[in-house]
Amino acid sequence: MKRPGGTEEQKRRAGESAARAVSDGDVVGLGTGSTAAVAIRALGRRVDSGLDVRGVPTSYQSRALARDAGIPLTTLDDALPDVAIDGADQIAGLERDGPADVIKGGGAAHAREKIVDAAADRFVVVADPTKLADDLDAPVPIEVLSDAVSVVESALVALGGEPTLRAAERKDGPVVTENGNLVVDCGFGAIGDPASLADGIAALPGVVEHGLFVGMVDEVHVGVADGVEVYPRES
Structure with a gap:
């Protein structure tokens, strides 16, 4: 199932699609990595236009990026996320029943990421097509x-x-x-x-902590050449 790709445009589409899924008043888990960074920037633009959200960062990188984007920050001690948006190193199981499984941790932030993502009511993964696989086989x-x-x-x-x-x-x-x-x-x-x-x-x-995120994912937004594929697909 793995496809060629991985362009900046595909990452942009995935990140912006996930950012549009955030509602006014949400607390948002802010993931780590290049595609999650796109989502954070897109969310910052929505905040600049009046969206009321607070972010819970998963790393120094996401914290600094959120501050630059103008996203107010909070902590898990004060509020649990309504939604978490995060990237993945590899994704498997998109076409089968049940949640996809992912491997994370390329940025060595997977312990904090798993805490925030698991605490969220909804965990949304953003990716480009190079992250897709029939079975997980990455380290x-x-x-x-x-x-x-x-x-x-x-x-x-x-x-x-x-x-x-x-x-x-x-x-x-x-x-x-x-x-x-x-x-x-x-x-x-x-x-x-x-x-x-x-x-x-x-x-x-x-x-x-380990980078296997099993049974946790609620949605996956994959940027492709002509738009965004969202899983699970609507029936």
């Missing part, structure tokens, strides 16, 4: 306590995975999350039972 990002990396990696191998500690691109050493933890990217090949794997990873001591 799963896993946030791990620094002292537990070797133990967790051994346990992931026992689960059938191939773990790799994520290295930073502009400094020596590993990526450090905003929570002060490290990220292990673990390949499992095609994931036939995402829910079972999610439970297995979550049960490992030392794991803070």
Whole structure:
């Protein structure tokens, strides 16, 4: 099902479509990543035109972008989101009954993203066609306590995975999350039972959070060449 594409125009269409789904008075979870950033900017333009919303950011990046866009911010302590808009690294299951499953965590913000997205009444994923797949098979990002990396990696191998500690691109050493933890990217090949794997990873001591978002997604907005495809499709 994966399609070629991934243009800026497709991301713009997806992000703007999701931003139009926000209603006056909503508290909005603000995701992280390039397509979520488009949605935040679009939401900021609606705020500038009079829309009354408050945002709950999922990362430093989304917080800074929301401030630049003029979106008032709040916290989960003060208000739970009515809707969360977030991107994904890979999406599977759009054409089957039930919610799509996604992998997130390319930006190492998946722990905070999962908290905000799960707290929302409605979780909307924005994506371009390159994120679509028949089955999840991308490496799963896993946030791990620094002292537990070797133990967790051994346990992931026992689960059938191939773990790799994520290295930073502009400094020596590993990526450090905003929570002060490290990220292990673990390949499992095609994931036939995402829910079972999610439970297995979550049960490992030392794991803070993983990037499998299973059974959480309410809508997916995919920007395509001639518009936006929204899932689940209306019958």
